[in-house]
Amino acid sequence: MTRAANMQALTNDVKRAFPGVVVYGIGDKAHQSRASDHNEDDTSGSRAAQSDPDGHPEHRAIDIMLGPKFTKADADALVVRLVADPKARARLYYVIWDGYIWSRSNGWKKTKYTGSDQHRDHVHGSGWAADDENTASWPAVAKPVVTKGDDMSVKASQAIEAWAVGDPSVEPVKWRLRDEAWQKKTDATLAAVLAASKGLDTAGILARINEVAQAETERDAALAELVRRAGTGELSAEQVVDELAKRMQA
Structure with missing residues (x-):
């Protein structure tokens, strides 16, 4: 079960920024019953929401779970940084968090999410299939460091x-x-x-x-x-x- 390199890079940076955070990837039975980026493409019987032509099975969605190492305030701030960064947006399909969705289709504007799972306990990020092989880091993930002398x-x-x-x-x-x-x-x-x-x-x-x-x-x-x-x-x-x-x- 392979995670697209693009989203593995995001996972790695999230874990560095929030040591001990739990990040899930592959879909459970609920996800497997419908089209989802948690489901691997190029796999018989799997209902992937996106696919690419490389022929390699991979999923391109992650769930960053709330917990002692990743609080609601952390989630709020992380989503703000991701959707505000043009380079991060270019690598994402959409983000869902706390009852709202930001996506390519809505111009990355904060929009009420109408799905049954309002994502109150985790941040969902779906990667853009065309960027699957992108192994670069995600600078937007890093927490801003502010010193006394900063403007x-x-x-x-x-x-x-x-x-x-x-x-x-x-x-x-x-x-x-x-x-x-x-x-x-x-x-x-x-x-x-x-x-x-x-x-x-x-x-x-x-x-x-x-x-x-x-x-x-x-x-x-x-x-x-x-x-x-x-x-x-x-x-x-x-x-x-x-x-x-x-x-x-x-």
């Missing part, structure tokens, strides 16, 4: 985009990084422009710009804290979305 803007914007927007094709939000040098340069430039414009309250306009900059700085700090709490498992993906919705309504 959080890109990491945070990518996480927020994936969770809140739900469309990995959308460019990440570009956060504004405010500092004293930026403020002085902006103020000087605007002051020079506005000074040449008669009838305008230069001081008032600059004061308003400062107010907006301060508000955006506070918002960026709040969003960074939100991403930190999500990364540590304090908040689930659903809770992050709820918090973002509250901020958008404020």
Whole structure:
């Protein structure tokens, strides 16, 4: 019983990232009664959902089981990373997790899953048959490592985009990084422009710009804290979305 090299590579990376996690592959009797990527192709009587022309029996689906070594927060984060990464999506057929499906057919958008098994206790990943022989690693599996000196803007914007927007094709939000040098340069430039414009309250306009900059700085700090709490498992993906919705309504 052979797993496609593409999905074996994913299995290996998942096990490295989450030592002790349980990953299943070959289908049980329930899967064997219907077409499924858990069933091996090129096998008499087996109902594989996909097939390739190599003539070698192989299955191309894995189930990453929840447990002490792979929590719901881990599953939430892993799915976010996989469906947000174009290279990972190119190697996948679809992903099912916690009542939702992301697939090629729905443009990798988070869609309510209507199957009888809502996949509450495991992440299901089906590999793309055309990529069966791909033995490369899956960088999206690795947990992001954040150090104190890291610029959080890109990491945070990518996480927020994936969770809140739900469309990995959308460019990440570009956060504004405010500092004293930026403020002085902006103020000087605007002051020079506005000074040449008669009838305008230069001081008032600059004061308003400062107010907006301060508000955006506070918002960026709040969003960074939100991403930190999500990364540590304090908040689930659903809770992050709820918090973002509250901020958008404020």
